Amino acid sequence: MSARTLYRKLVESHTVAALDAQNVLLFCDLHLMNEYTSPQAFAGLHDRGRSVPVPGQNVAVVSHIIPTHPVPSTLRVIADPASALQATHLAANCRRHGIPLFDTRDALQGIEHVVAPEHGMVRPGMVILCGDSHTTTYGALGALGFGIGTSEVEHVLATQTLVYRLAQDMCIRVDGVLPAGTTSKDLILSLIGRIGAQGARGFVVEFCGTAIEALSIEARFTLCNMAVEAGARGALIAPDQAAIDYVLARAPDITGEVRDAALAHWQTLASDADARFDVEHRFDAAEVVPHVTWGTSPDQVLAITGQVPRPDAQPDEVRRRSTEQALRYTRLTAGDAIAGTPVQHVFIGSCTNGRIEDLRAAAAVVRGRHVAEGVRAMVVPGSGAVKAQAEAEGLAALFTDAGFEWRQPGCSMCLAMNDDVLADGVRCASTTNRNFEGRQGRGAITHLMSPAMAAAAAVTGCITDVRQLALAPNQELNHV
Incomplete structure (x- = not known):
């Protein structure tokens, strides 16, 4: 057999049938759903009179439209009628088909990409699908994850497979x-x-x-x-061993002969x-130095020590126009240093940076400091489990004492699909993954950065090189 990459090994081990030179029928080990990409899929399923053959390999989470107001999880209410209807339909569909659901008032509810691995659902060698583009997250554990569309969600529900074009x-x-x-x-x-x-x-x-x-x-x-x-x-x-230890610590069902077989298989998962x-x-x-985005795409990014790009310095006309448009939207001035740019809002959370290590890194910067005057700062844990752990470690109290809002889990301000929406012109230091126009609210301006950098912006009131802030003893920012 010819040498194969890890990607090819995962695809080949999950190929049910080769359809042609570029497409295969791919088996799905775990299918994750949320409330906004599943309604049409379930409707199509029901219109065709089909059921879900393996409900245990499907899991649903209410995450995108749920408010994160700081109330007990048992009192969480989705006030927006359309959003509430989405959550209600998801619950009804999960009951109908026997699909596990982390619902609105579940103490372990959270963002799907945080919830799944922390509960041992994600394991090396799996293929994992979800109607959300950031399903790529699971590659951290040697699992092939990627986002799919609503029609594909329906296909996976009905067959536990996907028609997949090779990459x-x-x-x-x-x-x-x-x-x-x-x-x-x-x-x-x-x-x-x-x-x-x-x-x-x-x-x-x-x-x-x-x-x-x-x-x-x-x-x-x-x-x-x-x-x-x-x-x-x-x-x-x-x-590697770190990934294996992470999974075994969260998957109590992997014991005895199953464990031996799993370990043997996982050793083969390398290119x-x-x-x-x-x-x-x-x-x-x-x-690598601390980076922050300046524009309206994640690749419009620069070192914290850098200056806002000049349109006339771009290598081609497309880049020049893109830079001009981004500067109009972000209201920055070409040639200005990005450090020192005032912010009015700070958001720490999301499926990118809402885990316990992220909160610890932010807390290391916040400790002994307070949110700057004129800044509203929020911390939204990625899941109920992360929230409970952060509270047990004293991080929640540290944040609230420093002037942060400590919220309930959810996607929150990563995207404007819930109550956490920024007003026109508000500039936000954000630990999220996208800085598109209107992503956090119509006219809102997003600067992507690490949790430590966001925390530094919160306590200084502007985009700040976190390396310039002295940390409390025994605190680190690395590796998070």
């Missing part, structure tokens, strides 16, 4: 050590800036190298989560030494 292979190797004060969010923003928002279009990216191996699992989630912002159709990191990639990139982690 190309890309390798991104990052060696070296991330400097103090930089994180995986800075790394992925830097990479997107280097290869562009379409740089991985049509590819599944495998991340490797000594810098990747040194990252925590939660940091790897961040990396794989945002690979889609470079156009990637998937992202993978070969499972062969002589496997060929269609495209390869190499980067040095030592060159």
Whole structure:
């Protein structure tokens, strides 16, 4: 057998049938659903009189439209009628088909991409589908995850398979050590800036190298989560001992002979030494500094020490016009330093940076400080489990004492589909994954950055190089 990449191994092991040279029928180990991409899929299923053959391999979460007001989980109410109807329909459909659901008032409710791995649902070698583009997150554990459309959700519900067009292979190797004060969010923003928002279009990216191996699992989630912002159709990191330990700690059902078989299989989940990639990139982690977006696409990003780009310095007419449009929207001045730009809002959360390590990194910056005057700052845990852990560790009290709002779990201000919406002209330091026009509210301006950088913006009132802020003893920002 010829040498294969990890991506090819996962596809081949899940291929039910080869349809033609470019398409296969792919088996799905786990299908995740949310309230806004599933209603039409269930309606189509019912119109055809079909059922869900393996409901236990489907899981649903209410996450995008749910308010995050700081009330007890048992009192959470979706006031918006249309949003409430979506949640009600999801609950009814899950009851009808026996599909597990993390509902509105479930204490463990959260964002699907945070909930699934923390409960041991995600395991190396799986294929995981969801009607959400950031399903690439699961590549951090050696699982092939990617987003699908509503019609495809219906197909998966009915058959537990998907008609899948094969991708190309890309390798991104990052060696070296991330400097103090930089994180995986800075790394992925830097990479997107280097290869562009379409740089991985049509590819599944495998991340490797000594810098990747040194990252925590939660940091790897961040990396794989945002690979889609470079156009990637998937992202993978070969499972190592850290990934295996993470899974086993959360999957009590993996015991005895099942454990032995799983461990043996997981050892095979790596690209062969002589496997060929269609495209390869190499980067040095030592060159990474804190990054922040300045425009309206994740690839419109620069180092915190940099200046806002000038349209006339762009290499072509398309880039020049794009830069001009982004500057009009963000109301920045070309040539100005990005550091020192005032912010009115700070958001820490999302499927990109709403995990416990993210909150710890932000807390390390906030400790001993207070939210700057004129800034509204929010922390939204990625799940009920993250929220409970942060409260047990004293992080919630630290944030609230410093002037942050401590909210209930949900997608919240990652996108304007719930009550957490910014007004026109409000500038937000955000740990989310997209800075598109109107993403956080009509006319709202989003600057993507790491949790530590967002925390620094909260306590200084402007975009700030977190490396300039002294931390409390024994606190670190690295590897998160």
